[in-house]
Amino acid sequence: MEALRVEGLSKDFGGVHALSNVSFSVEVGERLAIIGPNGAGKTTLFNLLNGQLLPTAGWIQFFGQDITTMPTHRRAHLGQGRSFQIISLFLNLTVLDNTLITLHGTKRSRFQMFRPINRYEHLLTRAQEMLTSVALWEKKDEFVKNISYGEQRRLEIALTAASEPKLLLLDEPSSGLTAAEGVDIVTMIRNLGTDITVVVVAHDMDLVFGVADRIMVLHYGQLIADGTPEQIQADSRVKEIYMGIEEGTGNARAS
Numbered sequence: 001m002e003a004l005r006v007e008g009l010s011k012d013f014g015g016v017h018a019l020s021n022v023s024f025s026v027e028v029g030e031r032l033a034i035i036g037p038n039g040a041g042k043t044t045l046f047n048l049l050n051g052q053l054l055p056t057a058g059w060i061q062f063f064g065q066d067i068t069t070m071p072t073h074r075r076a077h078l079g080q081g082r083s084f085q086i087i088s089l090f091l092n093l094t095v096l097d098n099t100l101i102t103l104h105g106t107k108r109s110r111f112q113m114f115r116p117i118n119r120y121e122h123l124l125t126r127a128q129e130m131l132t133s134v135a136l137w138e139k140k141d142e143f144v145k146n147i148s149y150g151e152q153r154r155l156e157i158a159l160t161a162a163s164e165p166k167l168l169l170l171d172e173p174s175s176g177l178t179a180a181e182g183v184d185i186v187t188m189i190r191n192l193g194t195d196i197t198v199v200v201v202a203h204d205m206d207l208v209f210g211v212a213d214r215i216m217v218l219h220y221g222q223l224i225a226d227g228t229p230e231q232i233q234a235d236s237r238v239k240e241i242y243m244g245i246e247e248g249t250g251n252a253r254a255s
Contacts, residue, residue, distance in 0.1 A: 002064070003028045003167055003197040004049070009058035011044050011221075018044040020221045021058070026167075029194040033208040034201045036218035037241075042201045045218065046171050049199065050082045051075050063166065081165030083157050083173060091145040095136055095155060098144055099127040102159040126162075134158045134188065150181030157188055161196065168192070170200040174207045186210040209233075217241075 004026040011019040019041045026032050036042050047053040049060065051072035059068040067075055090098050103123050131137040134154045139147050144155070157173060173189070174182040182204060189198060189211045202208050208215060208229075215232045217225040225235045232238055 001028045002026065003030070003062070004199070005061040006049075007059055009045070009048060009060065010056045011041075011048060011053060012056045017221050019048070019055075019218075022218075022221075022223045023058075024216060024223065024226060026197055026199060028166075028197055031189070031198045031211050031213045032200070033212035033215045034199065034218065035203070035205075035208055035215060039220070040218040041221040042218055043171070044221070046169065046201045050080065050169050076163075079164075079166030080169065081160045081163050081167070082169040083160045083171065089144050089152060089156055089159075092143060094141055094143055095131065095147065096127060096140040098155065099131060099140075099159065099162075100124070102162055103127060103130075130158055130162055133191075148181075150177050150184065153177060153181070154184060154188065157185065161188075161192055165196060167197045167199065170198065170202075172202055172204075173200060174202065174204045179206075182207055 002025050006025070007023045009019060009022045010017070022041075022045065034042050034045060044053065048055055051067070051070060051074075054069055059066060061067065062075070062078055062080065065078070067078070070078075090101070093101075100123055103126050127140075128137055131140055136147075136151060136155055136158075139151065144152060147155075153173065153176075157170065160170075161168060170189070174185045177185065183206075186207055189200070189207075192198060198211070200207070200211065212229055215225075215227065215229055216223060217232065217235075217238050219241050224241065225232055225238050227235070
């Protein structure tokens with residue numbers, strides 16, 4: 001079953017073609033990574049998928065429903081969750097407060113509204129389970145601004161997943177993290193339920209090859225490759241254009 005289908009998606013900014021005729025689909029439970037050098041169109045595509053931008057041409061379907069021009073809040077109600085490259089938490093609230101605010105708005109929590117006596121206890125139990133799963137329960141009473149950037153990133157992704165999305169959109173989830181913190185993010189994404197479809201935009205190849213079932217490569221706004229991690233690693237055009245690997249040498253130049 002398709003969670004997402006994109007057909008002929010294009011975006012122009014004045015005379016600049018940021019994205020040109022991109023088409024693909026994502027199956028339920030699939031982990032898709034979108035990669036490409038700077039200026040490839042990754043962020044433009046991400047913002048078209050989440051509703052921050054509207055396309056010049058083409059359309060987007062989410063579980064069979066046309067969402068091409070749908071605003072972001074309506075996409076969220078349908079089950080889109082998103083985490084941006086820039087942290088979007090309440091920095092002056094505690095880790096626990098951030099968690100309770102998020103859980104308060106989930107479908108499971110709204111069901112509890114008819115049981116007010118048990119509501120806070122229910123939310124607190126869920127918060128403890130969630131924060132324990134990402135090794136942050138011991139930091140529950142700390143202000144978010146005082147925990148490390150890696151911990152903030154773990155918290156944000158965990159909270160986005162806790163909103164019970166059908167589709168989770170992640171923009172550079174390991175940006176600014178140490179190698180060890182990046183491993184934590186890989187583990188988090190791997191541990192997400194198979195009912196959650198994940199689309200991640202990333203430069204971090206360790207993360208990409210650590211979580212992706214499938215990889216798409218953009219270059220100058222065009223989709224130049226789409227396949228399994230093994231197929232992408234073996235693709236000569238990807239090696240030449242994106243990864244900077246010369247055939248036969250095995251040497252990579254950073255991009």
